[in-house]
Amino acid sequence: MSSFKTLDDLGDITGKVALVRVDLNLPMKDGSATDVSRVEAVKPTILELAEKGAKVLLLAHYGRPKGQRFSTMSTSFVQGDVEKVLDKEIMFIPEVMGPVVEQSIGILGNGDIGLLDNVRFWPGEEANDAEFARGMAAHGDFYVNDAFSAAHRAHATTEGLARHLPAYAGRAMEAELKALDAALGNPEAPVAAVVGGAKVSTKLDVLTNLVGKVQHLIIGGGMANTFLAAKGVDVGKSLCEHELTDTANRIIDEAAHAGCTVHLPYDVVVAKEFAANPASLRTCNVHEVADDEMILDVGPLATEALADVLKTCRTLVWNGPMGAFETEPFDTATVALARTAAALTQDGSLISVAGGGDTVAALAHAGVKDDFTFVSTAGGAFLEWMEGKPLPGVAALTA
Numbered sequence: 001m002s003s004f005k006t007l008d009d010l011g012d013i014t015g016k017v018a019l020v021r022v023d024l025n026l027p028m029k030d031g032s033a034t035d036v037s038r039v040e041a042v043k044p045t046i047l048e049l050a051e052k053g054a055k056v057l058l059l060a061h062y063g064r065p066k067g068q069r070f071s072t073m074s075t076s077f078v079q080g081d082v083e084k085v086l087d088k089e090i091m092f093i094p095e096v097m098g099p100v101v102e103q104s105i106g107i108l109g110n111g112d113i114g115l116l117d118n119v120r121f122w123p124g125e126e127a128n129d130a131e132f133a134r135g136m137a138a139h140g141d142f143y144v145n146d147a148f149s150a151a152h153r154a155h156a157t158t159e160g161l162a163r164h165l166p167a168y169a170g171r172a173m174e175a176e177l178k179a180l181d182a183a184l185g186n187p188e189a190p191v192a193a194v195v196g197g198a199k200v201s202t203k204l205d206v207l208t209n210l211v212g213k214v215q216h217l218i219i220g221g222g223m224a225n226t227f228l229a230a231k232g233v234d235v236g237k238s239l240c241e242h243e244l245t246d247t248a249n250r251i252i253d254e255a256a257h258a259g260c261t262v263h264l265p266y267d268v269v270v271a272k273e274f275a276a277n278p279a280s281l282r283t284c285n286v287h288e289v290a291d292d293e294m295i296l297d298v299g300p301l302a303t304e305a306l307a308d309v310l311k312t313c314r315t316l317v318w319n320g321p322m323g324a325f326e327t328e329p330f331d332t333a334t335v336a337l338a339r340t341a342a343a344l345t346q347d348g349s350l351i352s353v354a355g356g357g358d359t360v361a362a363l364a365h366a367g368v369k370d371d372f373t374f375v376s377t378a379g380g381a382f383l384e385w386m387e388g389k390p391l392p393g394v395a396a397l398t399a
């Protein structure tokens with residue numbers, strides 16, 4: 001990983017104005033946040049800058065106003081939640097540049113925090129307009145990006161500002177970049193990747209990138225059905241993208257060429273209807289799936305074999321559940337494998353990094369979210385990173 005500056009590289013910042021990009025796009029209900037983990041993630045950065053005497057100006061987007069001012073999408077709605085988490089009063093500033101911002105900076109004391117309005121109210125944000133970025137940059141002495149979740153976007157506050165001000169990774173960004181580097185950038189081998197979820201089509205670029213980087217590619221979830229079908233297995237009425245079997249075979253070939261072992265389930269949990277604990281539930285070999293059955297989870301023998309694979313590995317990167325984990329008992333393989341990975345991590349033999357909306361939910365369901373080395377909540381940015389794509393927000397910090 002090319003190196004980036006962190007808050008450790010800041011000199012004396014007393015009285016300096018910090019423009020800090022954060023993710024405050026909180027899920028809201030009845031005027032308050034239902035989950036403040038995004039604020040908790042950026043709290044260390046904000047407080048560290050404040051304690052060092054900077055005037056901290058927070059930049060964030062909220063919702064999708066598409067370049068127009070919508071009173072319902074003002075960041076002022078999250079001000080109360082941010083204050084609660086920081087345990088500090090903050091000043092709401094209803095602009096992102098100009099005289100109102102300049103006056104507000106004059107009112108803020110050293111160590112005070114201001115929250116600017118929704119950066120996406122201005123079309124220059126998503127267009128990454130240089131004039132717009134320059135207008136904001138004029139108010140600041142330096143720029144801190146602590147929003148990895150927005151790093152796959154080349155927007156003015158995620159990328160453009162780094163062209164106009166000295167740029168630093170915030171503490172959350174720093175932790176995320178270090179964890180991702182340890183997982184796929186410069187990992188300790190052998191590396192295993194678990195890729196599951198519903199469809200091959202949403203993870204094609206992930207699979208293609210991983211075959212060249214990992215020693216073990218463990219495929220589960222609905223997408224394993226497409227790979228099984230590609231190998232001539234009759235998967236009954238399982239979720240399966242039959243039109244992608246050629247693609248699946250190409251990935252298998254590329255893996256063989258790269259020395260990557262592809263692990264597909266050899267036993268599976270099937271049912272005739274998709275419901276909790278259905279009467280038709282049974283476990284069978286992949287070659288015994290009936291025409292009216294669907295595969296909903298990886299079977300117990302394969303799960304045990306996969307646990308043994310993880311035991312031989314030093315690094316694990318995981319995206320996508322192994323089965324339809326929201327419905328019992330199709331959470332069994334996901335929960336078992338997650339607990340194995342967590343135990344190996346706690347023993348110090350495995351570095352484990354996971355991400356993806358449903359994956360985070362599955363790990364929480366298994367009760368092991370805090371036992372992995374790192375769990376990314378960045379969603380789209382995490383997936384693009386798994387696809388091996390350069391993230392503009394990260395590139396701007398490392399330039």
Ligand code: ADP
Nearest residue numbers: 197198221222295296320323324356357358359
């Ligand atoms: P993530 O959000 O972590 O990237 P995905 O969105 O790709 O994960 O996949 C999650 C979904 O895949 C879950 O809703 C799960 O129910 C579904 N899924 C997993 N295995 C199967 C299966 N065998 N059949 C149908 N759906 C499955």
Ligand code: MG
Nearest residue numbers: 356357358359
């Ligand atoms: Mg999902």
